Amino acid sequence: MKEKLMSLSQAVDLIKDGMLLAVGGNGMHRNPTLFSLALTQRPVKELKVCGAAPGIAADILFASGQADTAYFGFFGLENEAGLAPGMRKAMEGDEPKAKAIEGS
Amino acid sequence: MEYGKDYGKAEMMAVAIIREIQDGDIVFHGLASSTPMVAMKAAKALGKDFTYVTLSDGVDHDWQNPPKVASTLTANTYEGSVATFGLDEIFDLYASGKGDIAFLSCLQMDKSGRIAMSVLGGKDYDHPKLRGPGGAGSATLTPVTKRTIIWKTQHDTRTFVPHVQFATTAPAVDKPFTVITPLCIFRKPVGEKLLKLDSIFPYTTVDEVKANTGWEIEETDVTVLDPPTEAELKALKKVDPNGILYYEFK
Numbered sequence: 001m002k003e004k005l006m007s008l009s010q011a012v013d014l015i016k017d018g019m020l021l022a023v024g025g026n027g028m029h030r031n032p033t034l035f036s037l038a039l040t041q042r043p044v045k046e047l048k049v050c051g052a053a054p055g056i057a058a059d060i061l062f063a064s065g066q067a068d069t070a071y072f073g074f075f076g077l078e079n080e081a082g083l084a085p086g087m088r089k090a091m092e093g094d095e096p097k098a099k100a101i102e103g104s
Numbered sequence: 105m106e107y108g109k110d111y112g113k114a115e116m117m118a119v120a121i122i123r124e125i126q127d128g129d130i131v132f133h134g135l136a137s138s139t140p141m142v143a144m145k146a147a148k149a150l151g152k153d154f155t156y157v158t159l160s161d162g163v164d165h166d167w168q169n170p171p172k173v174a175s176t177l178t179a180n181t182y183e184g185s186v187a188t189f190g191l192d193e194i195f196d197l198y199a200s201g202k203g204d205i206a207f208l209s210c211l212q213m214d215k216s217g218r219i220a221m222s223v224l225g226g227k228d229y230d231h232p233k234l235r236g237p238g239g240a241g242s243a244t245l246t247p248v249t250k251r252t253i254i255w256k257t258q259h260d261t262r263t264f265v266p267h268v269q270f271a272t273t274a275p276a277v278d279k280p281f282t283v284i285t286p287l288c289i290f291r292k293p294v295g296e297k298l299l300k301l302d303s304i305f306p307y308t309t310v311d312e313v314k315a316n317t318g319w320e321i322e323e324t325d326v327t328v329l330d331p332p333t334e335a336e337l338k339a340l341k342k343v344d345p346n347g348i349l350y351y352e353f354k
Contacts, residue, residue: 026159027135029177052191053135053159053177053240074240078136079174079351083237091235094227102222104239104272 012038020048023058027078031057040064055084062086062098071101107330108337113286114353116305117257118143118340119332120284122150124205124253129154132194133207134240138174138351139255140207141181145171145343150335154204157194163187167343174351195241198248206249208242209256210272213264215298215319217281218271219254229270243273252281257352259285265318286353288313289329303327 012035015021025031036057049058050071058075061067063086076084090098108115121143125131131154133140144156148167156164158181166184173180197203210219211234221242225233246252252275256263264285275281281292283299291302301323304313314321332340340349 026177027175029175072238074135074238076136076237078177079138083235088235092226092232094231096231099230100222100235100238102238102272104221104241104243 018046023051026053027055036060059084059086062090069099106334122147127153129204131205137176142344142349146339149339163189171348206245214268217275218268220268221272239272246273247276254283259287261318303329306331
């Protein structure tokens with residue numbers, strides 16, 4: 001059987017410019033947050049992220065400017081933390097840096 | 105019937121939600137849905153016989169688990185479930201026409217029941233003033249759910265507006281569509297396209313509802329809903345010792 005378990009830095013090394021990442025977890029729960037934080041230390045860019053309800057881990061990649069497209073049903077941090085600030089910063093205004101593709 | 109005296113908008117709204125549930129219903133709410141979550145647990149405590157599915161993948165979880173946070177993505181709505189049932193299966197069930205109620209909410213709504221969840225303001229969809237969280241499945245569920253029910257814990261002219269610029273979803277003409285606010289219930293009858301004021305809560309007036317609604321309300325003589333009963337208030341207290349119901353009313 002192929003061994004999939006690897007260190008965080010090895011996992012981050014797999015990510016290349018323009019890749020589509022399925023980010024697990026919903027809202028503030030069960031997110032690969034450390035993976036996203038590690039990714040912000042690499043020069044990788046133009047990432048696309050998808051999930052049913054992407055939250056904190058996906059938001060970090062929009063806050064860092066590394067993601068340019070989100071495919072989602074709901075993108076936010078739920079009641080306690082509210083709307084996703086990184087995603088909003090990237091997607092709002094006259095010159096947005098990122099696109100929302102909603103499957104609602 | 106013995107009516108309670110010690111209640112406010114939160115309890116009245118929760119009770120209005122509970123009274124929409126009928127025995128035999130299949131009921132769903134999604135994430136960020138603390139108000140219907142507490143109402144559903146209380147409906148179970150009152151002995152209503154319905155099936156309750158949530159985004160935590162559980163069916164009929166142990167309603168005696170008191171919620172600790174307002175999030176509805178936690179294990180709280182899974183522990184003690186009679187079955188595991190994923191989000192994909194919930195959407196399949198509703199797409200096959202077997203879902204009775206979906207509790208949904210909105211950022212804004214107009215008289216046609218058109219709901220904004222995606223964007224508010226700005227030039228267009230791709231250049232919004234505010235990027236919202238998205239429909240979270242509401243555009244899929246609204247056309248296929250037997251009774252879509254919107255709950256919204258704010259009732260003001262910023263929320264209930266004359267025209268929603270970009271509608272994430274809209275009611276189906278051939279299905280009933282209900283909106284529950286802290287002041288009243290609006291309903292869109294089957295075969296019609298516009299919301300009508302159906303009933304108001306005991307502590308308000310039609311004039312107050314009109315003053316806080318951004319569209320014209322023609323109805324003048326509407327039912328005043330019965331206040332919460334002692335049993336309903338007791339059920340709410342029993343299932344929610346941490347007061348999560350009040351989260352959306354702060």
